[in-house]
Amino acid sequence: MALRIELKPAERLIINGALIRNGDRRSVFLVETQCKFLRESEIIREADADTPCKKLCVTLQVIYLADDQAEAENLFVMQSTEILKTIPGAAPYLVAIHDAVAAKQYHLAIKTGRKLIANEEELAA
Template sequence: MPLRIELKPNERLIVGPCAIRNGPRRAVFIVETDHKVLRESEIVREAEADTPAKRICVALQRAYLVDDPFDAETQFMTLANAVMAAAPSTTPYVAAIYERLSAGDPYRALKAARDLVAFEERLLDCQPAA
C-alpha cells in the first residue's frame, strides 16, 4: 500500500539511505515501494541526544535504517541496561521497546522509545537542580 507523506516547507525526510529536504513550499510525496521512511519529527540527531533515552532513540533509528542492525541493536541493549540500572522505573518502557525489536519491528520499537523519552523528561523535571 502506498505511503502518502506531506512535507512542510524545508522539512527533512529519510527514505532508505537517502536524506531529502523539501523546498520552500509544502509538498506531497507518494512512496510506492516498501522502503524505510523517517520524517524529521521522528528523527533524533546524534548531536541532540543529550539524555540516555534520546541516545537509545539514536541507536533504534540506526537499527531501523541499516541493512544489518546487529551493532545498533547491541548498542541499544547496552544503553537500555544502563538506563534500567540507573532508573528501575524505566523497565516497563524498555521492555516494550525490546519486545517490538525482538519481534522484528524496529519502527514500532522506535515509536515506543518516544514513551521512554517522555517518561525520562518527567523524571528529570522532578529532580532537584544541582
C-alpha cells in the same frame, strides 16, 4: 497500498538512507514500495542526544536504517541495561521497545522510545 507522506516547506525526510529536503511549498508523496524512512520530526540527531534515553533512541534509528543491525542491537542491549540500573521504572518501556525491535516494528520501537524520553524528562523535573 501506497504510503502518503506530506512534507512541510523545507522539511527533511530520510528514505533508504537518502536525505531529501522539500522545496518552498508543501508537497505530497506516495511511496508505493517497501522502504525505510524517517521524517525530520521523528529524528533525534546524535548531537542532541544528551540523556541516556535519547541516546537509546538514536540507536533505535540506526537499527532501523542500517543494513547490518547486529552492532547497533548489541549497543541497544547495553544501553537498556544501563538505563534499567538508573531508572528501574523504565522497564515496561524497554520491554515494549525490545519486543517491537524483535518483531521488526521499528517505527513502533521509535515511538515507544519517545515515550521513554518523556518519562525520563518527567522524572528529572
